[in-house]
Amino acid sequence: MLPPRAQDLVDRYTDRMDRRAPGLLQGLYLVGSLALDDFHDEVSDVDFVAVADDPDPELLCEVHDGLDRLDGLYVTFEDLRTSPAKLPDGHNMLAGRLQLNKEGRSPVEWTTLANHGVTLRGPRPAEIGVHTDPEELREWVRGNANSYWRQFLDGPYGVVYDADVAWVVLGISRLHYSMVTGDITSKSGAGRHALTAFPEHRAIIEEALRHRTTPLDESATPDRQRERAVKAYLGAAIESCR
Incomplete structure (x- = not known):
């Protein structure tokens, strides 16, 4: 069970993704405060990691339009099995803006996902073999x-x-x-x-x-x-x- 605001954002996001690009969203995981049991409605963002192969930037902008405080990054399963230091730039959504850079591609996100991530769609992080290295x-x-x-x-x-x-x-x-x-x-x-x-x-x-x-x-x-x-x-x- 997610907090109501988080659940609403996730439901609207997945509905848009599935209607506009069926099958694109292969995995969806929550990280950040929701995964770490420290979500506070007035101040916390909903942070996600989405698995999608080569998503169209225009599609992502359309899907995220109006979904305030839903921040995260787009990766592949192979990305998650790789050290983030070795990855090229990728798409991420931050404060309502789609960016192409390394934001969110760090050992922090990979470790959070591997050890604490909340699975909403796709295999569990342990089944993926998310790369971690203390x-x-x-x-x-x-x-x-x-x-x-x-x-x-x-x-x-x-x-x-x-x-x-x-x-x-x-x-x-x-x-x-x-x-x-x-x-x-x-x-x-x-x-x-x-x-x-x-x-x-x-x-x-x-x-x-x-x-x-x-x-x-x-x-x-x-x-x-x-x-x-x-x-x-x-x-x-x-x-x-x-």
């Missing part, structure tokens, strides 16, 4: 922590909203969890992990967990003390991921 995941974590996340530490980025606190603190905590375990956890699970791994930053981690379900508040004002606490934790977690 050391490959850890190497990806190191690179992501020291490139994507470091920009928020070194640059002019300001933590203004409650949702910012949750996104930064729990986002880098997920990477640290993967570095330690070789697996994937939810944002909430990452926060609980961080409380043990970084007890000296307990206050900002607990605040991030409180704001896990907070929608964006446009009336928020800067809080420099809180921003310093976020950046202090971010720096410690990045260093530990190295």
